[in-house]
Amino acid sequence: MKTILVAAFDGLMDSSLAITLDTLKAGAAFLAHSRAGGKVQILTVGQGKTIRTASGLSLTPDLRLRDLPEKMPRPDWVVVTAGGLLNEEAIEERFSRPDAMALAAWLAGLDTAHTRVAVSCSSVFLLARAGLLEGRSATMTWWLAHLFRRLHPGVKLDETRMLVSDGPYLTAGSAFSQLDLSLAVVADTMGVKVAHLVSRYLLIDQRPSQARYMMPTHAKDVDPTVVAAERWIDAHLSEPLTVARLASALAVSPKTLARRVEAASGISPVKLIQRRRLMRAAHLVETTPLSIDRIAEEVGYQDGTALRKLMKREFGATPTALRK
Known part of the structure; x- marks a missing residue:
């Protein structure tokens, strides 16, 4: 029997917890009734007896971190719930709290030869602060990517991607990419057929990229030259653009x-010029x-x-698919 632990901490995004459990448990139910059969154990784990979500709801975890590994020596996956739509000022406070630090320490002590870890949104900071992503590729919520890159320059970050797998760690983009993350865990533990069935029943669309959802840079601590570059590019998209011309304008x-x-x-x-063109x-x-030809112009x-071709490569979807 395979085991999936869903790690939760105070202030987690309610939808993240619900999405994770609903997706995993739907997969487990389909697996149990399939010809192959099989059973997957899905348990919640946290630091305290009670976990308070961002909306004030209470969760009583099945296990506490201090009870591990005696009661659960080797899970197959640990899925960390999303930290929610934190602003930049809240990042340091959130992940410096005792419960977050305890979770980070526990994750760092896992035997990753047998256990994989899945994290999305701002909770990717948790893995990075524990030093687990150093030198590895990752993604996270796009609107905090500039801060993440500054705090953790040793991580190879690509915030345009929805999911990035590197070694034992699977990272995902913004909050609702927890859905994509959970479906990937279903595929790994229960099989691709079960994951496909879950996606059809829950109406989960494939979204390999979050690039098309990104908005112009708005964070106050981003280099003003880069902000100005984005604005200038956006104002001249239909014109021939070169790096030399952009640099001269700035x-x-x-x-x-x-x-x-x-x-x-x-x-x-x-690449920045190309990204702005594709986002527009x-x-x-x-x-x-x-028409697509007119948009191209x-x-x-x-x-x-x-x-x-570029939209298919960068977004994982054709213009026709985006228009449906």
Whole structure:
């Protein structure tokens, strides 16, 4: 029998807990009634006797951290619930609390040869603070990526992706990517067929990228040159754009621009230009009846064919799929 522990802490996002348990338990139910049969044990674990969610609801965990590993020596997966829509000022306070620190220490002590860990949204900070993501690839909620990159430069962050797996760690993007995370755990522990069945019953769409949901940089501590670069690019999307032209408009050298963009976003100025074009294209696809060829012109591509290929590669979906 396989075991999945759902780790919870005070202030967790209510929907994250519900999404995780509903998805995992739906999978377990389908597995039990399948021809193959099988059983998966799903238990909640926390620091105290009671856990208070962000909305004030109470959860009594099945297990407490201090009871492990005696009562549960080796789970197959630990799924950490999302920390919620924290602002930047709350990150330090949230993950410096005793319950979060205890959870981080316990995660750091897991035997990752047998146990994998799944974390999404702002809770990815928890793994990073424990040093578990150093030198590894990861994703997280896109609107805190600039802060994460500054605090944990040793992590190879790509906030455009919905899920990133590196070794024993599976990370996911913003809050509701907990759904994608949980479905991936179902696939690993119960099989791809069961995961597909869960996705159909719960109407879970495939969303390999969170890039198209990203908005212009709005955080107050992002390099103002990068913010200005995004705004200038957005105002000139239909025109031929080069890094040299962008740097000239911002009165910095191409080398300085590249250094600042890389530090703030982890990508090159060329990639930044492409990202802004694709984000605008996705918005137009979803909100207007314009043809793909016309949208391509609006965002600076010669024809719709190039745009279709790029959107499929970066978003994991064609323009037609986005428009449905």
